[in-house]
Amino acid sequence: MPAEASVGGKFVKELIKQYLDNGISRRKLMRGLGAAGMTLATAKTFVNSFTPTPAHAAEPGAIHPATGTGGMLYMQQLRAAGVEYVFFNPSTGDAPFYDAAVNMPEIQLIKGVQEGAVVAMADGYARLSGKIGVAHVANVGLPNAMTQLVNSWKDRIPVLLTVAAFGTALSGRDGPQDYDHQETMLAPITKWLWLAENAVGIPDVLRRAMKFATTTPSGPVFLSIPDDFLRATATAEIFDGKLFTVPMRIRPDAKDIEAVARALIEAKNPLLSAGDEITTAQAEPELLELATLLGMPVTMCWGSALNCWSKPFPTTNPLFIGAYQRQMGFPGAVDVHFVVGDQIGERTYNGATSISMRSDPTALARAWPIDMPIVSNIKLGLADLIAAVKSLATAERLKSIAAARSARAQAYHAAQVKMRQTIVKDIGNSSGITMERLGTELEIGLERDTIYVSECDSGRNMDPFMSFGGADKTYISTGPNILGWAQAASFGAKLARPDRPVVSVTGDGGAMFGGPQPLWSQARYKAPITNLVVNNRSYNNERNRIWSLIGGEQYRAGLDMTCYNGSPDVDFTKAAAGYGVEGEIVSEPAKIQEALARAKRANVEGRPYLLDIHVEREGIGAASEWHPPFSIADQRTRKV
Amino acid sequence: MRHLLLIAGLTLATASAAFAQTPNADPFPPGDGHDKVAVACTQCHAPTPIVTMRMGEAGWRRQVEIMILRGAQIGPDDIDRTATYLATVFGPGVPLPGPVKEVHLAAGSGAELVQTHCSLCHSLERVVIRHRPGQQWAAIVHRMMQFGAPVDGTEADQIVAYLEEHYAAQ
Ligand SMILES: Cc1ncc(C[n+]2csc(CCOP(=O)(O)OP(=O)(O)O)c2C)c(N)n1
Numbered sequence: 001m002p003a004e005a006s007v008g009g010k011f012v013k014e015l016i017k018q019y020l021d022n023g024i025s026r027r028k029l030m031r032g033l034g035a036a037g038m039t040l041a042t043a044k045t046f047v048n049s050f051t052p053t054p055a056h057a058a059e060p061g062a063i064h065p066a067t068g069t070g071g072m073l074y075m076q077q078l079r080a081a082g083v084e085y086v087f088f089n090p091s092t093g094d095a096p097f098y099d100a101a102v103n104m105p106e107i108q109l110i111k112g113v114q115e116g117a118v119v120a121m122a123d124g125y126a127r128l129s130g131k132i133g134v135a136h137v138a139n140v141g142l143p144n145a146m147t148q149l150v151n152s153w154k155d156r157i158p159v160l161l162t163v164a165a166f167g168t169a170l171s172g173r174d175g176p177q178d179y180d181h182q183e184t185m186l187a188p189i190t191k192w193l194w195l196a197e198n199a200v201g202i203p204d205v206l207r208r209a210m211k212f213a214t215t216t217p218s219g220p221v222f223l224s225i226p227d228d229f230l231r232a233t234a235t236a237e238i239f240d241g242k243l244f245t246v247p248m249r250i251r252p253d254a255k256d257i258e259a260v261a262r263a264l265i266e267a268k269n270p271l272l273s274a275g276d277e278i279t280t281a282q283a284e285p286e287l288l289e290l291a292t293l294l295g296m297p298v299t300m301c302w303g304s305a306l307n308c309w310s311k312p313f314p315t316t317n318p319l320f321i322g323a324y325q326r327q328m329g330f331p332g333a334v335d336v337h338f339v340v341g342d343q344i345g346e347r348t349y350n351g352a353t354s355i356s357m358r359s360d361p362t363a364l365a366r367a368w369p370i371d372m373p374i375v376s377n378i379k380l381g382l383a384d385l386i387a388a389v390k391s392l393a394t395a396e397r398l399k400s401i402a403a404a405r406s407a408r409a410q411a412y413h414a415a416q417v418k419m420r421q422t423i424v425k426d427i428g429n430s431s432g433i434t435m436e437r438l439g440t441e442l443e444i445g446l447e448r449d450t451i452y453v454s455e456c457d458s459g460r461n462m463d464p465f466m467s468f469g470g471a472d473k474t475y476i477s478t479g480p481n482i483l484g485w486a487q488a489a490s491f492g493a494k495l496a497r498p499d500r501p502v503v504s505v506t507g508d509g510g511a512m513f514g515g516p517q518p519l520w521s522q523a524r525y526k527a528p529i530t531n532l533v534v535n536n537r538s539y540n541n542e543r544n545r546i547w548s549l550i551g552g553e554q555y556r557a558g559l560d561m562t563c564y565n566g567s568p569d570v571d572f573t574k575a576a577a578g579y580g581v582e583g584e585i586v587s588e589p590a591k592i593q594e595a596l597a598r599a600k601r602a603n604v605e606g607r608p609y610l611l612d613i614h615v616e617r618e619g620i621g622a623a624s625e626w627h628p629p630f631s632i633a634d635q636r637t638r639k640v
Numbered sequence: 641m642r643h644l645l646l647i648a649g650l651t652l653a654t655a656s657a658a659f660a661q662t663p664n665a666d667p668f669p670p671g672d673g674h675d676k677v678a679v680a681c682t683q684c685h686a687p688t689p690i691v692t693m694r695m696g697e698a699g700w701r702r703q704v705e706i707m708i709l710r711g712a713q714i715g716p717d718d719i720d721r722t723a724t725y726l727a728t729v730f731g732p733g734v735p736l737p738g739p740v741k742e743v744h745l746a747a748g749s750g751a752e753l754v755q756t757h758c759s760l761c762h763s764l765e766r767v768v769i770r771h772r773p774g775q776q777w778a779a780i781v782h783r784m785m786q787f788g789a790p791v792d793g794t795e796a797d798q799i800v801a802y803l804e805e806h807y808a809a810q
């Protein structure tokens with residue numbers, strides 16, 4: 001083959017340019033390459049490497065050529081997909097990405113100062129915007145990012161994580177920082193991962209990555225791009241986002257839906273359990289309509305929130321009866337248990353027929369056998385179900401069914417409300433701040449439309465005192481509760497929804513796993529967020545579980561080997577101040593409202609704020625402040 | 641978090657027939673409130689933390705309240721009965737399973753109070769196994785009163801003074 005005709009040769013380059021500019025057809029291009037001496041097979045492979053064949057059917061302008069560095073092509077492809085924010089932390093090899101950003105005002109770079117925070121910011125953004133969260137981190141910092149990516153993975157959040165890998169000429173030679181097959185570390189926690197093969201293919205591989213991330217069931221994906229490809233110049237096609245947006249408007253089979261409708265109408269004592277796929281599908285209105293239409297009591301995850309990351313059903317609705325359990329005093333002997341979009345796995349209820357509607361077919365009926373499994377887009381499936389119910393029974397009949405069922409649920413709901421009032425009264429004269437008191441105060445002090453971003457373990461005990469869902473606060477957490485997420489995720493939430501009040505809620509433990517690094521981004525980008533650190537100076541609930549549920553040796557010995565955090569007694573306001581975020585300590589119940597008002601004022605003025613709220617420890621061993629008295633200073637024989 | 645998952649695992653596992661443990665061994669003694677506790681208190685964890693705890697009525701009431709916030713299905717009409725039941729079958733003076741090690745308290749004023757009142761819900765060994773900083777003794781004794789330790793304010797002061805004198809960490 002003459003040099004001119006080789007890949008990268010002048011003649012071939014010219015041909016490709018004409019082709020990509022839509023000057024010549026694919027056939028003409030192939031003929032040209034043949035004339036230049038390429039075999040048909042080589043020409044085909046070559047052309048395919050920068051031509052995704054089916055995309056050519058797309059409307060004009062949906063695919064356009066671009067020439068630039070791999071980094072530039074990458075950014076252009078993100079832009080064409082409608083990406084507005086890239087969360088990042090840089091390293092040298094990434095330079096072409098960031099060089100490309102210099103002249104790309106459509107994409108705002110958002111810096112995080114630790115990779116875990118970078119990913120959690122992207123994750124929070126994705127949860128609240130419904131769009132993909134894009135994160136670039138240094139390849140050496142990838143393991144930092146992975147911890148938080150597990151939250152995205154378990155909760156099916158679309159996050160694209162990219163690194164610039166070592167260049168192809170160097171990798172595999174055991175250089176400093178290099179280890180073999182880094183990308184494979186991500187295999188168990190991503191939907192898809194890839195190592196880019198060349199510069200020209202970057203937009204196409206990115207297209208595939210985003211397609212995998214965003215197609216239901218969505219989830220994180222990982223892309224590793226050797227840095228020489230990022231620096232190399234290539235001409236490639238850029239794809240409009242709509243060319244790889246897969247609608248997944250999957251409707252269930254009409255016969256199946258009719259069977260479910262019949263089961264729900266005829267059930268003597270049905271129960272509905274609501275899960276996170278409802279939130280993802282934005283099917284809250286349909287859920288509410290169906291539950292109301294049939295008067296079905298609704299549960300969400302047990303332990304208030306654990307294992308679920310959202311609350312798709314309004315907690316103040318009289319049909320809401322609290323945490324799911326496999327056997328419940330109310331509603332008692334359930335005959336039909338309808339589980340909707342429960343990502344954690346189907347819940348079984350003793351003795352009940354189980355129906356599960358999921359948008360994720362691989363996960364459906366995985367945790368437990370299911371009598372009636374249904375694959376469906378949750379929003380469409382619920383809409384179909386509502387229609388089927390209405391077609392199978394007269395409005396009159398439905399009304400009477402709903403009235404009978406909901407009367408019992410309402411009575412139960414009312415009793416729970418009364419119960420919580422009793423509990424608050426019981427702890428009323430406590431001089432310190434209890435979780436119940438804090439929950440009650442937050443319910444009063446936070447705006448009704450607050451986005452409440454929580455990873456606070458003890459917080460499970462205050463959540464029941466607040467209203468979530470519907471027109472009330474939006475509750476966002478993580479199913480696996482991998483800590484170090486909330487302060488960063490709240491940043492992503494605020495970016496996605498700048499016109500809603502946003503609070504982050506962490507324990508002192510959580511705040512030290514993830515903080516104070518996210519506060520740096522909050523201060524840098526003036527993110528008006530109220531950060532609450534629920535500080536009991538302990539891994540409080542971890543201690544409860546360690547001391548009581550398993551083993552018990554530490555309880556018997558009177559030694560809290562692991563959980564006491566109060567020495568040193570961290571002042572989270574000082575840590576925040578160091579990062580440019582104002583704050584204050586709150587230690588008296590009567591002062592909570594004033595402090596919340598000051599936080600709100602700072603937020604109104606465009607500044608983040610932090611409240612270090614000193615709360616009482618609760619549960620077994622709560623009074624214990626003992627911790628292993630080990631001192632390195634005492635180990636010395638020389639005072640150096 | 642491993643532990644948490646374990647609890648979640650238990651929740652799920654108990655739903656499976658395969659998990660069915662010796663169903664005849666009911667860890668909860670008979671009494672008014674038994675049936676409620678046997679179901680409502682075994683949904684998320686094994687009975688172990690309950691049957692190995694000893695508290696008075698106020699202490700149990702608080703524990704039950706915390707569990708209600710977690711999701712335990714005890715209604716307003718049942719809470720008193722449940723607390724009373726637990727305080728009866730797992731209250732002060734009800735022996736704990738396993739051998740009790742004999743403990744000789746340091747001689748001094750207040751030792752007798754500790755001996756009689758502080759061994760009702762757990763061993764004396766549990767009380768003095770560790771020397772503690774002064775402040776902590778007051779907090780612990782105050783907490784024991786909330787759990788239902790039958791001591792009044794004066795006795796509590798004496799107990800704290802005794803423990804601070806003889807079992808204080810440097
Ligand atoms: C990254 C990570 N490491 C460890 C754990 C295990 N873990 C679960 S809860 C917890 C302690 C949390 O303490 P804090 O945030 O103060 O909550 P509290 O129980 O005191 O409310 C730990 C360490 C985890 N969930 N995530």
Ligand SMILES: [Mg+2]
Nearest residue numbers: 507508538540
């Ligand atoms: Mg804590």
